[in-house]
Amino acid sequence: MAKKTKKAKAKTKPAKKPARKVVKLAAKKPAKKSAAAKPTAPRVSKKPFGMDGKALDGVRILDFTHVQSGPTCTQLLAWFGADVIKVERPGVGDITRGQLVDVKGADSLYFTMLNHNKRSITIDSKHPQGMRVLNALIKSCDVLVENFAPGALDRMGLTWDYIHKLNPRMIVASVKGFGPGPYEDCKVYENVAQCAGGSASTTGFRDGPPLVTGAQIGDSGTGLHLALGIVSALYQRIRTGRGQKVLCAMQDGVLNLARVKLRDQQRLAHGPLTEYSQYGEGIPFGDATPRAGNDSGGGQPGRILKCKGAPEDPNAYIYFITQAPVWAPICDLIGEPTWKTDPEFATPRARLPKLNQIFARIEEWTMTMTKFEVMNACNAVDIPVGPILSMKEIAEEESLRATGTVVEVDHPVRGKYLSVGNPIKMTDSITEVERSPLLGEHTDEILTKVLGFKASEVAEIKNSGALSAPEKKEKAA
Ligand code: CAO
Numbered sequence: 001m002a003k004k005t006k007k008a009k010a011k012t013k014p015a016k017k018p019a020r021k022v023v024k025l026a027a028k029k030p031a032k033k034s035a036a037a038k039p040t041a042p043r044v045s046k047k048p049f050g051m052d053g054k055a056l057d058g059v060r061i062l063d064f065t066h067v068q069s070g071p072t073c074t075q076l077l078a079w080f081g082a083d084v085i086k087v088e089r090p091g092v093g094d095i096t097r098g099q100l101v102d103v104k105g106a107d108s109l110y111f112t113m114l115n116h117n118k119r120s121i122t123i124d125s126k127h128p129q130g131m132r133v134l135n136a137l138i139k140s141c142d143v144l145v146e147n148f149a150p151g152a153l154d155r156m157g158l159t160w161d162y163i164h165k166l167n168p169r170m171i172v173a174s175v176k177g178f179g180p181g182p183y184e185d186c187k188v189y190e191n192v193a194q195c196a197g198g199s200a201s202t203t204g205f206r207d208g209p210p211l212v213t214g215a216q217i218g219d220s221g222t223g224l225h226l227a228l229g230i231v232s233a234l235y236q237r238i239r240t241g242r243g244q245k246v247l248c249a250m251q252d253g254v255l256n257l258a259r260v261k262l263r264d265q266q267r268l269a270h271g272p273l274t275e276y277s278q279y280g281e282g283i284p285f286g287d288a289t290p291r292a293g294n295d296s297g298g299g300q301p302g303r304i305l306k307c308k309g310a311p312e313d314p315n316a317y318i319y320f321i322t323q324a325p326v327w328a329p330i331c332d333l334i335g336e337p338t339w340k341t342d343p344e345f346a347t348p349r350a351r352l353p354k355l356n357q358i359f360a361r362i363e364e365w366t367m368t369m370t371k372f373e374v375m376n377a378c379n380a381v382d383i384p385v386g387p388i389l390s391m392k393e394i395a396e397e398e399s400l401r402a403t404g405t406v407v408e409v410d411h412p413v414r415g416k417y418l419s420v421g422n423p424i425k426m427t428d429s430i431t432e433v434e435r436s437p438l439l440g441e442h443t444d445e446i447l448t449k450v451l452g453f454k455a456s457e458v459a460e461i462k463n464s465g466a467l468s469a470p471e472k473k474e475k476a477a
Contacts, residue, residue: 054081072223091469197254
């Protein structure tokens with residue numbers, strides 16, 4: 001694998017950079033008569049943990065992704081050591097480079113925060129010379145990841161049959177809005193997926209409209225699912241030697257994350273959902289899982305309660321869970337010790353119809369303290385609570401900086417910015433967050449060092465206009 005050009009790196013990194021060992025994944029012979037035999041185990045490394053390369057060293061990704069869902073996936077793979085080559089349309093690139101721009105002339109945070117540790121090459125995939133470069137990439141990569149609109153990859157000529165013939169080991173991984181069915185041809189963005197995947201109908205308050213959430217469960221959630229599919233396909237390929245198609249539909253990804261709501265849908269057939277506030281309020285249930293406001297998602301009743309400063313401070317709130325095993329300490333803390341033994345309050349079942357009264361009393365207590373004071377008082381006696389942290393508080397949180405979950409990255413055009421690092425921590429594959437590439441920054445390097453094109457061939461491809469923006473193309477013609 002070709003060496004990457006030096007890029008700015010985030011502050012949190014291991015003391016010593018581990019060697020970037022290049023190990024192309026080779027097909028291993030399956031053990032005789034056993035299709036499910038495990039690959040031969042290598043010797044146990046004697047190097048210190050974190051000093052023997054990265055989990056996906058040697059894996060090369062042809063990254064045809066754009067916007068959020070696909071880039072989330074390939075960024076994760078890059079953080080685990082894969083060499084991710086992002087193919088972008090000449091002159092334009094990933095559309096998010098120019099969306100929600102905060103610093104004039106610089107790639108947007110939308111782009112920079114989703115494309116760390118990647119290399120960028122510009123290719124017009126609809127140009128014959130562009131296709132020549134893509135063919136070479138297909139032959140030298142392990143995985144092609146894309147999240148174009150349905151049919152777009154085929155329209156480029158990159159059908160599964162074409163790719164599989166050129167490189168039978170290639171894994172072709174796609175995000176689409178919907179799986180096969182009536183909506184398979186639809187274009188889909190985050191909130192469409194949240195609505196179609198069942199999340200919006202179950203989010204918000206019963207007497208209000210459906211709500212979408214701020215967490216990008218449609219885009220980033222599906223990207224995460226796809227990454228797992230790709231890694232599994234790579235593992236299976238060690239045994240089978242061949243690639244396969246991996247598909248994650250955003251509707252499916254959202255539904256997977258909302259599975260507890262499909263659980264509740266089925267429970268409805270057997271009676272009311274007793275942990276929902278509307279049960280205690282005597283409001284009958286309909287035929288579908290209702291919106292539950294801030295009720296706890298599980299069997300432990302919980303609510304968001306005001307703390308000192310609310311509602312003027314929009315985040316002076318805490319999530320308070322009345323977990324049954326800590327009912328006694330809750331009663332002591334809030335000054336209601338008789339509730340420990342009073343049959344009207346002593347058992348979870350007795351409390352269910354009185355949740356409004358109970359949480360109103362707890363809130364009287366939480367309002368006397370800041371959310372952090374409540375957190376300390378509750379944690380001291382094992383009561384699970386969650387302060388509502390603003391993005392400002394998260395950005396300033398020292399412990400998140402220390403673990404590399406929030407990282408400061410330097411960029412040659414925009415300067416320093418904050419990003420979210422790899423949330424998955426591994427002891428033997430340490431993530432170093434590198435800045436996102438400029439548009440086409442690595443075009444020459446990839447053509448020569450990865451694909452082995454000679455200088456004359458590079459000149460021929462470049463002169464054809466296949467790698468440049470339309471106006472340059474016209475000049476070249
Ligand atoms: N060279 C030449 N053409 C290129 C190119 C390149 N390097 N890269 C992309 N294109 C072309 C595609 O071939 C396609 O052309 P055709 O429609 O003529 O075949 C065209 O660019 C547009 O691609 P698109 O339809 O994927 O892009 P869009 O902006 O119209 O739609 C989106 C965006 C996200 C709605 C759509 O891609 C989609 O539904 N993707 C699947 C679901 C998904 O991932 N959604 C999450 C997005 S994040 O919120």
